[in-house]
Amino acid sequence: xxxxxxxxxxxxxxxxxxxxxxxxxxxxxxxxxxxxxxxxxxxxxxxxxxxxxxxxxxxxxxxxxxxxxxxxxxxxxxxxxxxxxxxxxxxxxxxxxxxxxxxxxxxxxxxxxxxxxxxxxxxxxxxxxxxxxxxxxxxxxxxxxxxxxxxxxxxxxxxxxxxxxxxxxxxxxxxxxxxxxxxxxxxxxxxxxxxxxxxxxxxxxxxxxxxxxxxxxxxxxxxxxxxxxxxxxxxxxxxxx
Ligand code: BEZ
Numbered sequence: 001x002x003x004x005x006x007x008x009x010x011x012x013x014x015x016x017x018x019x020x021x022x023x024x025x026x027x028x029x030x031x032x033x034x035x036x037x038x039x040x041x042x043x044x045x046x047x048x049x050x051x052x053x054x055x056x057x058x059x060x061x062x063x064x065x066x067x068x069x070x071x072x073x074x075x076x077x078x079x080x081x082x083x084x085x086x087x088x089x090x091x092x093x094x095x096x097x098x099x100x101x102x103x104x105x106x107x108x109x110x111x112x113x114x115x116x117x118x119x120x121x122x123x124x125x126x127x128x129x130x131x132x133x134x135x136x137x138x139x140x141x142x143x144x145x146x147x148x149x150x151x152x153x154x155x156x157x158x159x160x161x162x163x164x165x166x167x168x169x170x171x172x173x174x175x176x177x178x179x180x181x182x183x184x185x186x187x188x189x190x191x192x193x194x195x196x197x198x199x200x201x202x203x204x205x206x207x208x209x210x211x212x213x214x215x216x217x218x219x220x221x222x223x224x225x226x227x228x229x230x231x232x233x234x235x236x237x238x239x240x241x
């Protein structure tokens with residue numbers, strides 16, 4: 001299965017790569033047991049790790065993700081968090097967040113998505129979330145984007161000291177869905193409404209055709225052609241998927 005495709009190092013940690021099937025696990029979470037990724041088949045899922053409960057950067061991130069959960073759900077994406085703390089610590093931390101913490105204009109925030117307990121580091125090790133050069137026992141801030149077929153599509157890692165940018169996480173999700181739906185690529189800093197990139201010409205004839213005849217394309221050169229893609233069409237297709 002996919003295990004032979006997963007990078008392993010000498011201390012038994014592994015790391016799925018883009019294009020691999022998401023490694024399977026069963027876990028206890030703050031929302032009950034989950035079987036991953038089978039419970040999420042048909043949805044995109046963002047599986048993300050954080051170093052520890054009751055820490056400030058993580059608290060700011062959890063509040064932000066919880067605040068944005070509905071927006072992610074509307075893009076057919078579920079959220080699943082993880083740290084190597086235990087279930088009761090998770091529950092106490094989420095209760096404290098709701099009862100006491102204000103951040104960035106947010107307060108009374110209830111985290112409704114599952115937070116995995118991973119004291120054994122079973123999941124963290126499977127997903128390369130423990131990176132011993134950064135910390136031996138706390139997970140780094142990893143973000144795995146997993147598509148409806150359970151394939152890992154993108155991975156972002158941040159160090160312990162750096163809180164994630166959730167606009168970028170959402171932008172990446174929408175961009176990948178747009179690529180899938182419209183068979184296009186998205187250039188630097190793309191957002192819905194901006195021009196998209198079409199795949200490079202695969203023959204001399206196609207290169208010539210694009211430079212001379214393709215009215216719907218805007219070609220800087222034969223290998224760099226963009227086209228318009230209506231923002232409302234993108235959002236209609238992506239948000240209904
Ligand atoms: C934090 O979330 O604040 C944090 C966690 C681990 C190391 C440094 C900061």
